[in-house]
Amino acid sequence: MSVRKIIALLAVSLTAVAGVALYVGTASAARQGRGSVTMTVQSGTLDVLAAPCGGRPLVVDLANSGSQGAYVDVFITPERPLVTSHDVISTYVPPNDNVVLRAQVSAPLGSAGGTHDVSLRLGPRGPRQEAAVTVTPKPSGPGANLALGGPVSASSTHGNFHVCGGVDGNANSDDWSTRTGWNDGTRAVFPDTYTVAFGGPQPIDRIVLYTLDSVRYPAARNGLRDFDVQVLGNGGEWTTVSRVRGNTKGRLEFSPDPVVSTTSVRVVALASNSGDYSRIVELEVYQDS
């Protein structure tokens, strides 16, 4: 929550906001007429990729102009095919302060392109506000990153991470654990696997793997050390296209030669330089690149 930063945004946007919902506290903490919370959608029109990890956060600001704290419920109803991470978000809003909420909006793989609304209400009977969301079909074909947005799965995922963190388009290790990245959930237990699927066979000729590598967390100390890159064969068997041992680099590129056709690529982590966890910042898979 970077409430302070959002306050500045709010000051700019308030003048232009129409249809701000007013919610006079029915929550227990707010005595009648004292708690007064307004809701504003901050995120503008969202562009989501029609893939399991292609969602974007809907950012909602709740501002309490009253002298009493308030507990409020935001009811979130997506229009099909949109899906939201939450249907209700409840929070405390301090007096004369504001709180920023985020709800992830996504569209299932295969959804058609188009614009749809997410409807928000402050309180069960509050007035509706609509937020527009544009759905873009997942790209495919020459030059496209087939891994972007998943579907992705892992042998396990640490509780502070999301399995999508390695296919979210953010390969920046400086954002590790705050905005992006995948970290397995079983300390000092190997192998760990991270698997991306394409929904059908695709010819691929380039795989790019980013393991954790920043000034604070250099790959030589925190990155993957020993791992195999594998592709799924027609018979359900995994074939190793590259075997890496003793790695200390943050970015590695593999070019299957000849081009292979596969429905899925996975990284099998056998050891990390820290000996505890496997850490992937981004996995990219390309064809005709």
Add this chain to the structure above:
Amino acid sequence: MGRNVEIGPALSDPGRRRFLGYSGIGALALAFGPLQAEPSTLTREVSRFKDNPFSLGIASGDPLPDSVVLWTRLAPEPLASLGGMEPHRVPVGWQVAEDARFRRVVRQGTATARPEYAHSVHVDVRGLRPGREYFYRFKTGNEISPTGRTKTAPAPWATASAFTFGMVSCQAWFDGYYTAYGHLAKEDLDLVVHLGDYLYEYGVQTNGGRPDTPVPGKFHTPTIHLSDYRDRYALYKLDPELQAAHAMAPWLVTWDDHEVVDNYADLAHPSAPPEDFLVRRANAYRAYWEHMPLRTLEPTGQNMSLYRRFTFGRLLEFSVLDTRQYRSDQACGDGLKTDCEQRLDPSRTLLGDAQEAWLLGGLERSQAKWNVLAQQMMLSQVDFNTNPGQAFGMDLWDGYKPSRDRLLNGIVERKVSNPIVLSGDFHRSMAANVKQDFDDPASPTIATEFLGSSVSSGMDGADMDEFGSQFLAANDHIRFYNGQRGYMTFNVTPDTWNASYRVVPYVRERGAPVFTRASFAVEDGKPGLQADSKSAARGRKYLSASEVEPPEPLKGNRK
């Protein structure tokens, strides 16, 4: 923060009470909350629910000689938002009887499950008789809850001949099954004390410790909002072994850090500046109150008074502490530190001034034979370094040495009768002689500490591990170590305090047996571990440091 602290559980101004006390056997009385004008929120009887509304079980807690708090929450769809309830009030009937068949009902009434409290119900049942076993249940519509057993405290002047209680902490759902609770529920106890980490803020991954229980995607991220914490409590409370343990006896609960977020200190946490962090703390405290059998009023905002005192006749008195809400930020950036000067700064505090004064004042006035500090962190010094030079965990009492010295010296100065320290947090069992000066082997033992292991946090563990070997080697006052999961039981008489370390050899699979790994006795008037018996180890015998979940200060960067 500047908030008035409510002292003691039963002595607060009755005008502020949420519940109406009443007297007269068989009287029908209402246990409504304050009837604030909320015109948009109606009370509606619901006769049919989509599913069992008592899916999260029942509980009782905060026992007094004449009173106990009953708890439940209506959640016909426990993992759905708002538990699958519509946003209006629902009446919930309750009964307390002397027998499990409810032939001798002594109290009954109707409470209101309110949407703003996630349809949780807290009933402070008054007019009960001291030192008695009771049975309770709830009813809403056509649905009747399971029956719980509870027990009132003995009369203040009574000299109870024996008292038994259990002690638990640290129940990361994703680390393993609550087998320990299943066994605890079969013990015959007067009370269960929970020392915190009832809930973990971390995301629950479907491929984590309980692969047979898939969870919706909203559980994959850490808890931030009130709705996140509510949903997480629902997930944890769905566990039948946890429910059985709640139904067996009244609980005294306190929190540690994970009910909000790992290693927060007052309003300090690296995730957010204090003015933002207070929102998360307010959300977490509110959800904690909603889901625990607490007598205290519902919190409004980021503060909630939780420390309180319970007296069980002349035999024992519990001072239940809160070592999170008022503490100074961890010294020297937290973690494991050597030569940290800041930990010696006397202006820093673990309890906060008000709680510290309340604690010492209470210990001075206590009439009890055994005086128990029910709190979170290992109080005794834990030197992690077997070589010369000392390394201490900055989140533990070691990181607040003058605060601990004030407490220990205060206990000596007040000649407190038989001080006993209970602690959790550490995911391992230890027993220790509490020394007035831990660096001086000739220093007197002034109290006895029992560190209880986790119910599930830390996964299976092993009887001994590399850390345990180091702790025993570097700390002469630590007399026992076990690195597995479990709980403790205590059998207290005027002459002797008996403690048992009840251990389950594994939690990653269901159905582990329980066994007593070690027992210790403390004799009246002789602080320290006076006798012990041990059984053979079971499960994993030993884990090296790289194989075991490291103790807190070695876990790396805070989130």
